[in-house]
Amino acid sequence: MNETSSAPKPSRAEAKAERRQQLIDATITSIARFGLTGTTMGKVTEIAGVSLGLANFHFESKDQLFEAVLQHLAAEQRALWLTRSQSPALSSSALLLAIVESRFHASICARKKLAVWFAFYGDASARETYRRAVGNIDDERLDATVAIVAEMIAEAGYAHLDPAETVLSIEALYDGLWLNMLLYPSDFRRSICRNRALKVITALFPKHFDNAPALG
Incomplete structure (x- = not known):
């Protein structure tokens, strides 16, 4: 049998x-x-x-469910970024690229996920839920990026750049590209937006990138 x-x-x-x-x-x-x-x-x-x-x-409640959704999406991106940043041998520029790649990874930039982020950005009554759910993760990424950029400035003498102001501008670039991906998907494909972000970062830190990073 x-x-x-x-x-x-x-x-x-x-x-x-x-x-x-x-x-x-x-x-x-x-x-x-x-x-x-x-x-x-x-x-x-x-x-x-x-x-x-x-x-x-x-x-x-629905509010509790909404908070769980935001925490899930933020944790997903955080895990991807940290996984790509684990090696202690990574240079400051490689660490910055790991953050960029986590923002434009296919699993992160699915259109329905982008729609969720902008739904919370645009609804005044939901912003407190957003801050409560993901504020700490946002702060962690910002602090880490500021530290990376400060190191790059020290390494190459980009005296005209302020670390915090530069990072806030880069974050705004990400958000703008995400919004274009959501509104105009045929004109702003994920790979195109990723490449645009990388080109801006290359222009900001030319001494760290002799050539633009490999574009996929």
């Missing part, structure tokens, strides 16, 4: 995490389609294919 093998069942904790992620993914889809005000727990559960009771078990 042949024994049949089957995949082990997920643990209760794994199943709970999977359901929670299912609701987060469904919320991202809903916000991209219907905006913040048009996203209800009913729409989320319909997209996720789960009951309202199950959704309420994981998230007591």
